[in-house]
Amino acid sequence: MSVKIKTVAKALPSYSRSTEEIIPFLDTWLHGQDERFVRKVKKIFENAGVDKRYSLMSPEEVFSNTSFEEKNNIYIREGIKLGAECLERALEKANWAPADIDYLITVSCTGIMIPSLDAFLINKLKMRQDVVRLPVTEMGCAAGISGMIYAKNFLKANPGKRAAVVAMESPAATFQLDDFSMANIVSAAIFGDGAACVLLSSFDDDEGPELVAEEMYHFYDAEHMMGFNLTNTGLQMVLDIEVPETIATHFPEIIYPFLAKENLTIADIDHLIFHPGGKKIVQVVEELFGKLGKNIDDTREVLRMYGNMSSATVLYVLERFMDAPHEKGETGLMLSFGPGFSAQRILLRW
Structure with a gap:
């Protein structure tokens, strides 16, 4: 199933x-x-x-x-x-x-x-x-x-x-x-x-890319990096300047063991469906994966057209991939980051 x-x-x-x-x-x-x-x-x-x-x-x-x-x-x-x-x-x-x-x-x-x-x-x-x-x-x-x-x-x-x-x-x-x-x-x-x-x-007759695997990843002792303070004037943003660098440091632990459990490497992934947290995070990802021939053009384009819409943004990126033609067997890696500090990953296969 x-x-x-x-x-x-x-x-x-x-x-x-x-x-x-x-x-x-x-x-x-x-x-x-x-x-x-x-x-x-x-x-x-x-x-x-x-x-x-x-x-x-x-x-x-x-x-x-x-x-x-x-x-x-x-x-x-x-x-x-x-x-x-x-x-x-x-x-x-x-x-x-x-x-x-x-x-x-x-x-x-x-x-x-x-x-x-x-x-x-x-x-x-x-x-x-x-x-x-x-x-x-x-x-x-x-x-x-x-x-x-x-x-x-x-x-x-x-x-x-x-x-x-x-x-x-x-x-x-x-x-x-x-x-x-x-x-x-x-x-x-x-x-x-x-x-x-x-x-x-989970209907057999419904078509679409399969969610092959999914995992969460928690960064220890990083609660201070992102979130909101509840003040008398509303929800006040907490956004640490070290977020992009922290993500870059943890990328190998976030990506490679997750894919290895499915006997895959980043080279086997056809599409990177990443949340556009901001321009700096986009640049960090491009530096890490550009040399492997991977791009996050759709991530950058969603940021350009709409900005970061928090939880909804990665779904805007996903929609662009869902609306495009795909060959059977193509793979996609979804990734987003949030308070905790944490990373969420899903492996897709068309």
């Missing part, structure tokens, strides 16, 4: 701005700051490798003194709409009905919602009343793949079932107006909002 990916679909918020259009908002936000600091911040935005960002909030709302409550209410209201939209699109692409879903996983870390997103989706789409729910809230950028791992384990234990993983994120809702730290500035420069849904199946 195998577990396969049936399809992937994305949904984008209604607000969007190019980097060029965001610069005037930076002038207003940084008014009164040292001129050299202002120039540095603008350079960070201009050199982030992100041409456009989408948002559940208007730029005026992002760069104004909205309260935590106001921002979180937008996250809930607009996030439910966006989550439903990507789930409906995925079901339509798969030619499935909402009642076909046995297991619903929702992942998000950029707001607080109780009941969780899955409860709203069940009502909105009139899904079955016995659908199994799993909300995943604290795994950050890694949660798109984490959700797929949980779905695979459920489906492997339950042949003839189907699962949906919905990732919905609004990093814009975590922007801190009075925080001029590098963590807040860099996150504002690289992050955007978005949602995506991946459908998985």
